[in-house]
Amino acid sequence: MSFKRFTTPLTFLGDKLGDIPDTAALTAYEHWWAVQGQAVSEAVDSTGTPWLRMFNRAGSRIDEICYPPDYWAMLRKGYREGIISSVFEQNSVLPFYRLGYITAFHDPGLYCPYTVSLATAVPLEKYGSEALKARFLPHLLRTDDEVWQGATWMTEIKGGSDLGANVETIARNQGDHWCLSGDKYFASNIGAELAVVAARPEGATQDVRGLTLFLLPRLKENGELNYTVRRLKDKIATRSVPTGEVELRDSEAWLLGTHEQGVYLILEVLNISRVANSIASVALAQRAIAEATDFARQRRAFGKAIIEHPLLQQQFHERHHGLQAAMALACKAAWMLDEVWRQTPPYNDRYHLFRLLAHLAKYWTAEFAAQTCKWAMEVHGGLGVLAEYPVERWFRESMILSIWEGTAHRQILDGLEVMQRKAAHKGLFEALRPTADPHALAEIEARIERHLELAEDEQEARAEKLFHDLARFSAETFLTQSQVR
Ligand SMILES: Cc1cc2nc3c(=O)[nH]c(=O)nc-3n(C[C@H](O)[C@H](O)[C@H](O)COP(=O)(O)OP(=O)(O)OC[C@H]3O[C@@H](n4cnc5c(N)ncnc54)[C@H](O)[C@@H]3O)c2cc1C
Structure with a gap:
């Protein structure tokens, strides 16, 4: 058996996820990983977990996730290639999975930030109000250094399998928005600018049908932190995605879809x-x-x-x-x-x-x-x-x-x-x-x-x-x- 086509992601991927409109771009992405990205990824993995800078020197809470600068170049590369934006431009999720395959071949953990970013953009685009979409979606679809990332936070300390019983985060209606209070125990891509979060509106049933999905920005409109990070997790792997614990305290959020659709x-x-x-x-x-x-x-x-x-x-x-x-x-x-x-x-x-x-x-x-x-x-x-x-x-x-x-x-x-x-x-x-x-x-x-x-x-x-x-x-x-x- 010739094993040649099994040695690089693209030779094996071929057209399994559809005709590739721009093979040169994917080839260049794969090449970038081989000559640059891989070394950065290895360095990030071997230095261990990222760290959290909670305060600036003026004593204000900033909750900044700190990585070596090369990390950000590696992360932004995927956004520059259009890993999120191309889904909406081409009205197809396949470009996301193609780029994801090449990414994951070199760094499976790094595919997580892209995945949760797409899993934020999709419900926002499908279920957000026009005002919400106009305010937030363009940031997620950027392909430059100003791109925003998404995150998907459901799990709490009592357990992730039975979300219906274990989500204790409460949502209080404040008219045009909601305030969320609770703790998310496994929050990956924790530095993201936006997250979709499972919470239970006050008075909702204590089961899975009582849950609703909310859009939660990292910063309030006045620029203050909308929630705080308690700590980062020290993990055996996936070190190129920071996972931490989030404390929501009257954090501003917006309903996606209806409560019944939650x-x-x-x-x-x-x-x-x-x-x-x-x-x-x-x-x-x-x-x-x-x-x-x-x-x-x-x-x-x-x-x-x-x-x-x-x-x-x-x-x-x-x-x-x-x-x-x-x-x-x-x-x-x-x-x-x-x-x-x-x-x-x-x-x-x-x-x-x-x-x-x-x-x-x-x-x-x-x-x-x-x-x-x-x-x-x-x-x-x-x-x-x-x-x-x-x-x-x-x-x-x-x-x-x-x-x-x-x-x-x-x-x-x-x-x-x-x-x-x-x-x-x-x-x-x-x-x-x-x-x-x-x-x-x-x-x-x-x-x-x-x-x-x-x-x-x-x-x-x-x-x-x-x-x-x-x-x-x-x-x-x-x-x-x-x-x-
Ligand atoms: C590195 C990392 C990053 C993560 N990032 C996120 C994130 O960004 N957002 C997020 O929401 N979550 C995240 N998670 C949480 C993850 O989704 C949960 O760990 C997972 O869903 C399992 O939940 P649990 O750990 O609470 O286990 P539990 O739900 O407590 O389950 C414990 C064990 O019991 C088993 N079990 C439960 N119910 C049954 C049943 N009915 N029958 C048989 N077996 C059962 C489970 O399969 C499991 O083996 C992350 C986890 C890790 C480790």
Whole structure:
């Protein structure tokens, strides 16, 4: 097998996310990463977490997130390339995922600021009032150094999986705006100028339907801080996105959509990020495989390069195949999102199919990335665990992918829910049918139908194997489709 096309992100990405209108621009972006961005990214990772300057010398609270200056050049590069603006110019999310793939290949953590910026811009553009859009949206769409960033803050200290029970941030109506009070425990891209935030309007029910999405600027109109940062998190990886804790105290915010739409808007935000997480997972897996390939070609044992030994060669073949299947599933989710991202509730069946695909892709690709990075470490032997070589970092980076934007448990259970309540599996099977093995398809269809008849507790208890098999089957079948296209 020739591994050549697996060594750089663009050679592998090809046209899987649509015809690339300007190949030269993407090639130049990839080249920039190779000759400049990568070194900055490595320096940021090895110096550890960014730090927080809470006060200026005059004693005023400023809550500035401090990084080396090169960090900002690396971060702004993506905005300059139009990673956010092109989505609205081209009315398509695919340019975002293409640029994201190249970014994540070099720095998976850095894809997070772009992802949460898009996940802020989209609900603002879809659900914000005209006045709100005119005031804030142009800042997010800039491609120069003045660009604003977004952030998506839902999780609080009591837990992120069950937002309905655990969001305690309260929103009080003040006429034309709202005041939010509460604490957000995991707030990534914490220096962002705007955030979308889940909060509960006073008197709303104590469940997920009681939640509403608000737009929260970092500064009030008078220039004062709108909230404070309690501290930054010290993390094992994703150090190129600062994550911290935010204290909201009568912080000015604006409602997005209606209160009744709140939970749907929160899920829209999460689903944009889940697809990005899938794309980043595949990019990271490709990177780890590329690293392992390089190493295995030059490392010798028992008289030949280790890649020549049959056992390892077989593993390389399986990893390359798995990578292509994971990519096929991630791309299918991105294509589906591209079809439905403009929908508003109530959604149609295509949207529900997208939700199922997003859960399958997030679950499958994150697991594949983690396993692949662990395997790439093993291929390096003892050198794999040394911080001086890249594969150790890729392993650390992979650990977050199955946790944020909802853990694997969440993807499985929400995937079950969209099958149970919206019959999304029927649309999935129709999408798979043209190239699926008919016997295998009939078997998994029957398994799903039987499963959905079980009592609720039993459904959950037995869900993992079924969801795993469905994800694998979908990934393999979409890979076949992409090959016959
Ligand atoms: C580095 C980092 C950055 C983050 N950035 C952000 C951010 O910017 N914005 C944001 O909103 N959040 C962010 N998060 C939070 C992240 O989304 C949550 O960590 C995640 O959703 C899980 O929530 P939790 O950590 O509170 O775990 P919990 O919800 O407390 O869950 C603990 C465990 O129980 C499992 N569990 C829960 N319910 C069930 C069930 N019904 N069945 C089976 N298992 C279950 C979970 O899957 C998990 O394994 C970030 C997290 C990290 C680590």
